[in-house]
Ligand SMILES: CC(C)(COP(=O)(O)OP(=O)(O)OC[C@H]1O[C@@H](n2cnc3c(N)ncnc32)[C@H](O)[C@@H]1O)[C@@H](O)C(=O)NCCC(=O)NCCS
């Protein structure tokens with residue numbers, strides 16, 4: 666039997682850092698940010714739909730989608746984000762399902778689905794259990810500004826476009842706090858794997 670663990674958390678909470686740990690353990694990770702990028706590549710279905718909706722302002726000279734410009738539009742306007750989500754999320758979920766099916770055929774005991782907006786998009790229904798990586802907003806802001814070279818204002822807009830931590834905590838089966846070192850995160854993930862082995 667395969668257990669599907671939905672991995673979520675706010676922007677810059679540490680999901681990709683957790684993915685490195687899982688991959689080192691040879692546990693497959695489905696990266697939804699990567700899927701979201703792929704569907705917007707020239708020639709793919711999301712590309713045409715998003716280009717039609719947002720127009721020339723988001724198109725680079727080489728015809729690719731300028732995700733940075735698109736990000737500035739949607740993270741500054743909840744309505745525009747909702748429109749983008751309505752276009753992209755069905756395509757992303759279809760791709761996640763296909764990747765899950767492939768891993769099931771390969772009889773993988775555990776699959777991680779790394780989905781930043783898992784709860785916002787009600788994606789937990791595709792998972793057997795969910796893990797939330799939690800950090801206080803002050804630490805999140807610091808790590809996000811440092812990693813993406815964003816201004817405080819731009820970083821806060823991205824954070825606030827997502828569901829609040831307290832709401833996510835209510836929905837998650839497991840919560841890991843990533844306020845400590847990366848080593849401490851790794852230790853907590855080790856413990857979680859033992860728990861999942863027992864319970865699922
Ligand atoms: C807005 C876009 C073009 C910005 O692209 P960019 O390369 O600058 O950022 P990237 O995709 O790496 O996302 C960075 C982080 O932003 C946050 N984020 C991305 N999309 C969303 C969203 N729809 N709602 C809230 N937060 C989001 C996540 O924490 C994500 O990890 C892109 O994120 C996008 O197409 N988003 C819509 C699809 C989606 O929901 N993706 C999330 C994975 S399911």
Ligand SMILES: Nc1ncnc2c1ncn2[C@@H]1O[C@H](COP(=O)(O)OP(=O)(O)OP(=O)(O)O)[C@@H](O)[C@H]1O
Nearest residue numbers: 675676677678679680681682781808812845846847
């Ligand atoms: N415990 C930690 N201590 C210090 N820095 C950390 C820790 N965990 C993660 N980071 C750093 O914080 C930043 C954000 O982490 P990461 O990229 O893993 O977040 P994410 O949840 O995958 O982000 P996104 O939602 O944008 O995909 C990275 O620069 C990462 O190296």
